[in-house]
Amino acid sequence: MPSTKLSNRKLLMVSTILIVAIVFVFFLSLNMGTIKISPIEIIEAFTGKGSTQNFNILYNFRLPRSVIAILIGIGMAIAGAILQGVSRNSLADPGIIGINSGAGFAVILYIFFIQGSSFQAGSLSVYIMPFFALAGALVAAALIYIIAWKDGVTPVRLVLVGIGINAAFGALIIIFQLMMDPRDFTQATIWLSGSIWSASWSYVLALLPWILVLVPIAMFKFQSINLLQLGDNLAKGLGVSIERERGLLLLIAVGLSGACVSVGGGISFLGLLAPHLARMLVGPKHQRLLPVAALIGALLLLTSDIIAKSLMVGSEIPVGLVLSCLGAPYFIYLLIRE
Amino acid sequence: MSKGHSLESDKTTIFRPKAASLVLIVGIILLVISICLSIILGVADINLATVIQGIFHFDSTSTAHQIVYRLRLPRALAATFIGASLAVSGAIMQGMTRNALASPSIMGVSSGAMFTVSIAFAFIPVVSNTVIMLFAFIGAGLGAALVFLIGALSKRGLTPMKLALAGTAISALLGSISTGIALRFDVAKDISFWYAGGVAGVQWINIKLLIPVAIAGLILAFFISKSITILSLGEDVAAGLGQKVGLIKLLGTIVVLLLTGAAVAVGGTIGFVGLVVPHIVRFIVGSDYRLIIPCSAVVGALLLVLSDVVARLIHPPFETPLGAITAIIGVPFFLYLARREGRGL
Numbered sequence: 001m002p003s004t005k006l007s008n009r010k011l012l013m014v015s016t017i018l019i020v021a022i023v024f025v026f027f028l029s030l031n032m033g034t035i036k037i038s039p040i041e042i043i044e045a046f047t048g049k050g051s052t053q054n055f056n057i058l059y060n061f062r063l064p065r066s067v068i069a070i071l072i073g074i075g076m077a078i079a080g081a082i083l084q085g086v087s088r089n090s091l092a093d094p095g096i097i098g099i100n101s102g103a104g105f106a107v108i109l110y111i112f113f114i115q116g117s118s119f120q121a122g123s124l125s126v127y128i129m130p131f132f133a134l135a136g137a138l139v140a141a142a143l144i145y146i147i148a149w150k151d152g153v154t155p156v157r158l159v160l161v162g163i164g165i166n167a168a169f170g171a172l173i174i175i176f177q178l179m180m181d182p183r184d185f186t187q188a189t190i191w192l193s194g195s196i197w198s199a200s201w202s203y204v205l206a207l208l209p210w211i212l213v214l215v216p217i218a219m220f221k222f223q224s225i226n227l228l229q230l231g232d233n234l235a236k237g238l239g240v241s242i243e244r245e246r247g248l249l250l251l252i253a254v255g256l257s258g259a260c261v262s263v264g265g266g267i268s269f270l271g272l273l274a275p276h277l278a279r280m281l282v283g284p285k286h287q288r289l290l291p292v293a294a295l296i297g298a299l300l301l302l303t304s305d306i307i308a309k310s311l312m313v314g315s316e317i318p319v320g321l322v323l324s325c326l327g328a329p330y331f332i333y334l335l336i337r338e
Numbered sequence: 339m340s341k342g343h344s345l346e347s348d349k350t351t352i353f354r355p356k357a358a359s360l361v362l363i364v365g366i367i368l369l370v371i372s373i374c375l376s377i378i379l380g381v382a383d384i385n386l387a388t389v390i391q392g393i394f395h396f397d398s399t400s401t402a403h404q405i406v407y408r409l410r411l412p413r414a415l416a417a418t419f420i421g422a423s424l425a426v427s428g429a430i431m432q433g434m435t436r437n438a439l440a441s442p443s444i445m446g447v448s449s450g451a452m453f454t455v456s457i458a459f460a461f462i463p464v465v466s467n468t469v470i471m472l473f474a475f476i477g478a479g480l481g482a483a484l485v486f487l488i489g490a491l492s493k494r495g496l497t498p499m500k501l502a503l504a505g506t507a508i509s510a511l512l513g514s515i516s517t518g519i520a521l522r523f524d525v526a527k528d529i530s531f532w533y534a535g536g537v538a539g540v541q542w543i544n545i546k547l548l549i550p551v552a553i554a555g556l557i558l559a560f561f562i563s564k565s566i567t568i569l570s571l572g573e574d575v576a577a578g579l580g581q582k583v584g585l586i587k588l589l590g591t592i593v594v595l596l597l598t599g600a601a602v603a604v605g606g607t608i609g610f611v612g613l614v615v616p617h618i619v620r621f622i623v624g625s626d627y628r629l630i631i632p633c634s635a636v637v638g639a640l641l642l643v644l645s646d647v648v649a650r651l652i653h654p655p656f657e658t659p660l661g662a663i664t665a666i667i668g669v670p671f672f673l674y675l676a677r678r679e680g681r682g683l
Contacts, residue, residue, distance in 0.1 A: 091503055147673050160676035163502050171665035174534050189526045193517050321514040328511035336492045
């Protein structure tokens with residue numbers, strides 16, 4: 001079919017541009033910071049010819065941070081695309097429907113009971129926190145699904161119930177946060193706002209398996225999402241066991257967003273924005289939408305991270321806040337237009 | 339709106355004055371009892387005789403009198419008026435928008451207040467109580483105005499789904515900016531304490547500002563209640579019955595801003611009172627806002643005074659945030675409505 005060929009060419013073109021942009025921003029993010037490191041120095045550092053100081057900054061701080069931004073961007077974008085497909089609501093996002101706040105609450109509980117030691121890099125917490133976040137995300141998703149269930153799950157109920165669950169976890173978070181000492185309180189606020197400051201290679205290692213396993217499964221399941229988007233009756237008629245596929249896809253989305261939130265905190269709107277922009281570029285078919293969304297997610301988060309780093313000298317703004325300030329107005333625009 | 343709602347199903351209003359009188363009488367009696375409880379109960383043990391003495395024969399050398407007069411009494415009064423204001427404000431929002439989910443807590447009000455209060459904390463060197471209240475008042479209005487604006491701009495108006503999403507988006511936007519300011523100027527905990535504060539630290543100065551605004555709003559609300567009933571049948575019906583729809587909407591919006599502004603300015607974010615109370619009241623007294631509004635005021639006041647008592651008794655001497663208590667009561671109710679809403683949409 002000529003139209004498919006055309007869209008495949010478009011897919012190729014869009015992906016190439018995005019990848020080039022990501023590489024560019026990636027180098028920019030290595031370059032920027034309190035100490036400027038030029039591209040030549042970056043190459044020198046990694047080929048062993050540069051100063052050890054530059055190598056240390058790049059290898060121990062900037063590189064893991066940029067890698068994490070890319071991984072979280074991919075994970076959140078795919079999670080958002082799945083949630084939007086499954087709920088048939090283009091305004092769904094892990095942050096808006098309460099999955100982030102479920103993960104956030106679990107982590108707040110963890111910080112509250114460990115008090116003081118949870119943010120020290122290199123401690124065991126690095127590996128334990130993701131599991132808490134994931135458990136919280138799973139509990140939130142299960143609650144949303146069970147409460148929204150009434151002879152099946154309609155998309156509207158899924159989103160409205162999600163907003164309610166979000167409010168509940170928000171209240172619980174405030175209760176525990178106010179019982180913390182000021183230092184933990186500020187750290188928890190930063191964490192909840194979405195931040196990748198404390199990036200290190202251990203975080204990369206904690207996050208990588210989730211992305212490597214779940215993203216390919218999601219990509220492989222593109223046909224199910226396409227069919228679910230046609231509506232339940234049509235999908236059923238075409239022989240899809242909708243509740244099973246929906247459950248499985250939700251599970252993937254929860255796993256991805258839980259893992260991303262555990263490392264990056266409550267980054268909202270990324271999962272909303274990336275699939276939307278992808279849909280505008282390559283259309284609604286998920287075999288094209290998913291990879292493009294993943295690339296856009298990575299690009300968006302890398303760029304937001306640079307803005308967060310350079311917006312105010314001396315004190316950094318959590319990257320999630322930058323994304324919300326970009327994402328919310330766009331969201332409102334979509335809301336008005338729809 | 340769901341088909342189960344009496345306003346939608348038959349286009350007539352249900353008017354139950356007897357039930358309403360019962361709600362009012364029983365409600366006021368219970369309210370007086372709970373205000374007394376609120377003054378008596380707490381970390382310091384104070385008996386009723388001391389309370390009465392403290393109010394009528396204030397002795398500044400007595401610690402108990404000081405506690406009653408300076409802490410407990412303003413707190414109970416604040417809870418009463420905030421509860422009444424939020425509930426009535428929610429009732430008017432639900433009537434005006436014909437949207438079962440409309441309420442101060444999801445209309446961007448609290449995030450708007452948080453936004454302006456964070457500016458006050460960050461940029462004004464010595465923030466007085468009055469200044470914070472003023473800023474919160476303006477911010478609450480700003481948040482609600484933004485959500486209303488989204489509704490006005492979108493084609494199909496504020497469906498329950500759209501309202502919830504618009505509220506969430508505005509909250510995310512204003513909340514993020516506030517958090518940014520809070521972190522940059524290191525006032526995060528101050529703001530969160532204010533935000534979740536409830537009525538714990540209320541002083542007489544707050545009460546003196548709250549009560550006149552709240553009473554003005556409540557009177558105006560009662561004054562337009564008949565028109566709200568007609569508006570709740572649909573704008574076309576209201577216009578057909580000769581109502582000045584634009585004027586009523588303007589007055590309704592003013593009432594909402596006065597009541598929620600005053601309530602949020604003194605109490606911070608106390609969610610779900612404005613959502614839950616009008617629904618409970620409507621269930622008992624029917625769909626006529628001449629009855630819904632006074633009954634909501636009394637029931638809202640009662641609910642908030644009791645929630646505040648619970649907030650300070652759960653884990654003494656630590657105070658559980660009042661907004662969290664009302665959320666725990668309100669969220670299941672929101673979820674129930676969300677399940678119902680799914681049907682009609």
